[in-house]
Amino acid sequence: MFTLKCTDGLARAGILHTEHGDVPTPAFMPVATQGSVKTLDSTDVSDLGASIVLSNTYHMYLRPGVEIVEKFGGLHGFMGWDAPILTDSGGFQGFSLEHLRDVTDDGLIFKSHFDGTLHDFSPENVIDHQERLGADIIMVLDICPPAGSADIQLDKAVELTSKWAVRSLNAHSRSGQELFGIVQGGLSKAHREKSADFITSLGFPGYAIGGVSVGESKSNTYDVVEFTVPMLPEGSPRYLMGVGSPEDLVESVALGIDMFDCVLPTRIARNGSLLVNSGRMNVDKSKYSNFEGPIETDCNCYTCTNHSVAYLHHLFRTKELLAYRLATIHNLSYVLRLMKDIRESVLSGTFEQYRAKFHSRFIPPDEETRRIQKRKWLISRKRIREQLK
């Protein structure tokens, strides 16, 4: 299902073949959590140049329910999206939404975030849900240990992830739908090795690196990616789950990653944080009330073509719903263009020049923002760590 077209250093350009069309890689997957990339519909996302989207099994399972999506021809029919789709297993949300109630050898029990009902995900029923949702690529149920997990927790996470991978493979039968394996193991090279050895021995058509977007620092994330990528087969696509800031995309491609998903570009857009070559523009700030011209002069997105920064500032200040849409369009357009440029640079053997140029302009988000984000993660992970003991 994957053709590796070209490498440049460790960076790769390829094509992912699916029933709903080809995906040029490296690829960023916008996240349609509940069947909509927030503020956008499928035509909008297609117009932005996305060739694949991700949707969350956890959310679609709870609402509208797998039966309804299935009745409408799966996610493709329900969302009106004709191109490739990937669904995650739902396990990550079961953990991350702080509604995890129990983890057993057979799966996990969680409380619905909106009506409080209890549900369980097992390796088998998660495959069933995803088969009925009908995505082109689906994921095994795994255990994603939180940042800072001790060895004993990593042992258990790797062990269960391995067992569940076998059960997932056995449960999967729908043709025209590829099941990817997931490598876990936290920051520990030994655990990643153990996990990768086992998971790759099962012969999945693609492999994900999980557990790096759970509050780890950027340098830790890059370390894990750096030592885990060589453990994965060269001929298969490599998917780094939950990563997607511009700087992380560039650095992860440099380490050999092919696929990404992340809510960051769309989430920060709704907070008025716009992606620009030099980092982030917080359009809500007073200094932008008067600002003529677009967000980024070299951006040809709909928002930059049609609207001034001052207008966006006004829309954010007055909480007009249009603000969130225009900001989302810009940020997604920014990331998708970045991926396209990265791919072209790999194909032309100039990736390192591209990467250097990117970093020469880029000022990373300030440490305070990072610290707040991390603290939030650590708190939400506390409960999960308890469950894994």
Next chain:
Amino acid sequence: MFTLKCTDGLARAGILHTEHGDVPTPAFMPVATQGSVKTLDSTDVSDLGASIVLSNTYHMYLRPGVEIVEKFGGLHGFMGWDAPILTDSGGFQGFSLEHLRDVTDDGLIFKSHFDGTLHDFSPENVIDHQERLGADIIMVLDICPPAGSADIQLDKAVELTSKWAVRSLNAHSRSGQELFGIVQGGLSKAHREKSADFITSLGFPGYAIGGVSVGESKSNTYDVVEFTVPMLPEGSPRYLMGVGSPEDLVESVALGIDMFDCVLPTRIARNGSLLVNSGRMNVDKSKYSNFEGPIETDCNCYTCTNHSVAYLHHLFRTKELLAYRLATIHNLSYVLRLMKDIRESVLSGTFEQYRAKFHSRFIPPDEETRRIQKRKWLISRKRIREQLK
């Protein structure tokens, strides 16, 4: 500025000529309260077929401020809207937002709804604000007496509205911008007559009927329109302020009205109430979770072309921002198409057939909804009535 093309009974079809282009009438003006028709940008509104929009002086004066809008080339430049714009005087919001503090012979004092600061609107400064906002059509400051006002309150409202009309005319100097007069007088024919006599004697290029969207019943509204329209000159456009449900549009055109504005289609859209030939579809209801097909089979709007009712239901249930946009697109498209069909029927001399067909399909919203709406209005009007005593 107005060409009356054709009449059919009392119904009229005409063309409003402005510096930013022609507006075929009868016309509905979508409301861009804060410089955006909620959830949409100017290209969206243009794509829906609107030829003119209304923006609120009160809101734009408070945020972003007249200076900023002026710097960006007025509302046209700031919003990126090249077609005609009408601004109201701001007086209605000063009243209706329950922030009215005082009414004097010189204008009104109100408290900003978002930061609590005090501001005053006078006939003169409201003209200045509107000249700088740069709309094609602007409105005089008037007194809009609440539903159920006693004669003594109507006396005062008509008297001040008359005085202020003269002051507004004297203050207005910007060329290429037409100033409309407003007739007030509540439900009283005598007061309407007095107001109309005076206002029309001043020779405005267009006339509005104000004070009918302030909690009056539909039959009262129709009565007022019926006896007020003949008091207005035939050659000038007649604008019924704040009215815009489909049934009211049809009935008011039948009485000789040419222009309308109303937040109803966009506001109810955001509550999941969709305009259909038979009345309203509350898409949030459980029975729609499974509903295949579009909102209305004969609707060619973007939403109906691309999405099922079940998908919309899901988006509303999960509070996805996309829901509000798709519903807004449908409702505005519905109303704008209605106006186009009405106009065509007038031009072809078949308006009464069109009107009969409209009503044969239509089931009015239930009385309970109406009662709730009315109660809200009455409460918010209590304070205003005090001020007018």
